[in-house]
Amino acid sequence: MITIDNLNLHYDKTAGYNTRKKTGKKETSTQVIFDLSLTINEGEKVAIIGPSGAGKSSLLHHIYQQLQTSAALCSQRQGLVDNLSIYHNIFMGALARHHWLFNLVNLIRPFKQDLNDIATLCQQLELDQPLAKKVDQLSGGQRQRVALARALYQQQDTFIGDEPFSALDPLMKSRLLDTVLARHKSVIMVVHDRELAITAFDRVIALDKGRLVLDSQKQSINQQQITALYQTSAVA
Structure with a gap:
């Protein structure tokens, strides 16, 4: 599905992400990914983990840019x-x-079929709110589920998520993750919950300081390895 070969990714506050370091007199970009190579195959369910600032979101952003027309973000x-x-x-x-x-007509006066489809999707995500309610009146967890519903409504084969359940309780998080995994052939997701990463996904990728430090099938890793990764980063 996607192959990344020796990726060096930089981020500039004004220019965004780029794969080449600027050469002007004043350096404004920061390198966030270093010499990273990996291949993700169609049909894989992949969790990306790592401590804060490891480069997880940067890698996910790059992957989405490569798959944009065939992935929901x-x-x-x-x-x-x-x-x-x-x-x-x-x-x-x-x-x-x-x-x-x-689209214009449906946004002005929604069609019955689309209303029913979205209502059904909201029920599946346990979003029990009137569809006419403005999102600025929702809680943080409800807003996350609206964003998730919009991604699911794209009906893409691949789902790319950047901690999409962070504001939800563990039980709700697990139920919604099951929904995402069941509805998509391929899933690539940044996951904060380490235990969930090694129980719900086929493969776990770990980053630390912009470098790939672990890439294993879930049956080959354990919680102790993951804990050690975070402890080592904290000490450093």
């Missing part, structure tokens, strides 16, 4: 439009599937 920033309803925010995930005129 659920990012930490959410990208919700506060003054629009739950329905409108979720339906925006389907804009690329329809003609612009269909």
